[in-house]
Amino acid sequence: QKEVEQNSGPLSVPEGAIASLNCTYSDRGSQSFFWYRQYSGKSPELIMSIYSNGDKEDGRFTAQLNKASQYVSLLIRDSQPSDSATYLCAVIFGAGSYQLTFGKGTKLSVIP
Amino acid sequence: GAGVSQTPSNKVTEKGKYVELRCDPISGHTALYWYRQSLGQGPEFLIYFQGTGAADDSGLPNDRFFAVRPEGSVSTLKIQRTERGDSAVYLCASSLGLGADTQYFGPGTRLTVL
Numbered sequence: 001q002k003e004v005e006q007n008s009g010p011l012s013v014p015e016g017a018i019a020s021l022n023c024t025y026s027d028r029g030s031q032s033f034f035w036y037r038q039y040s041g042k043s044p045e046l047i048m049s050i051y052s053n054g055d056k057e058d059g060r061f062t063a064q065l066n067k068a069s070q071y072v073s074l075l076i077r078d079s080q081p082s083d084s085a086t087y088l089c090a091v092i093f094g095a096g097s098y099q100l101t102f103g104k105g106t107k108l109s110v111i112p
Numbered sequence: 113g114a115g116v117s118q119t120p121s122n123k124v125t126e127k128g129k130y131v132e133l134r135c136d137p138i139s140g141h142t143a144l145y146w147y148r149q150s151l152g153q154g155p156e157f158l159i160y161f162q163g164t165g166a167a168d169d170s171g172l173p174n175d176r177f178f179a180v181r182p183e184g185s186v187s188t189l190k191i192q193r194t195e196r197g198d199s200a201v202y203l204c205a206s207s208l209g210l211g212a213d214t215q216y217f218g219p220g221t222r223l224t225v226l
Contacts, residue, residue, distance in 0.1 A: 004154075008152075042219070043203055043217040043218060043219050043220050044155065044203075044217050045217070046214050046215070046216075049213055049214070088154050088155075090154070097168070098143070098145075098160060098167075098168070098210045098211075099145070099157040099160060099168060099170075099171065100145075100147075100155070100157060100215065101157065102154030102155050102156070103154050104152065104153055104154050105153075105154050
């Protein structure tokens with residue numbers, strides 16, 4: 001069973017703080033990992049993709065991948081109220097597959 | 113340029129009826145995906161196309177669901193004999209190709225089966 005697990009939250013952080021979002025996945029052989037942001041009533045929007053162990057930074061966002069622990073995280077620095085949304089972790093399991101398997105998402109609230 | 117578009121944005125139907133949901137991908141994108149999202153859940157994969165052919169339909173829940181993409185662009189998701197459990201937001205996404213990094217999602221069609 002291919003699964004992606006996330007804490008559903010809600011996660012509340014004060015404005016300016018670092019928000020840390022976590023995700024675990026079931027298949028050690030997975031190669032492709034994504035973080036999507038979804039505002040209420042809207043469709044998912046890709047924030048970050050990561051394929052190799054370590055950190056990948058893009059502006060205020062940092063994705064971290066640890067394949068040995070089957071763990072991927074997203075850090076949001078200097079959180080803003082506009083970051084308040086549901087963050088979806090998605091994994092492509094296995095070579096030759098292109099379907100995204102999503103977690104249930106973590107709802108983030110950034111408090112002004 | 114225009115993003116992925118989906119019509120209708122909302123569809124209300126009665127149990128047992130047939131519905132069609134349309135997706136118009138980003139111009140030039142050869143790969144097209146259908147997902148559905150229930151309240152409080154992440155999107156769930158249904159099917160994806162490379163060109164006109166369904167490359168993977170393993171997510172279709174049963175034979176009441178069918179999707180086509182006859183000319184390699186617009187796709188239609190067809191649901192026969194709708195059930196209340198089919199109520200969800202149906203999301204379409206497209207990408208440059210199957211190996212492309214980013215799947216761009218459309219706004220979705222909210223299907224309500226009464």
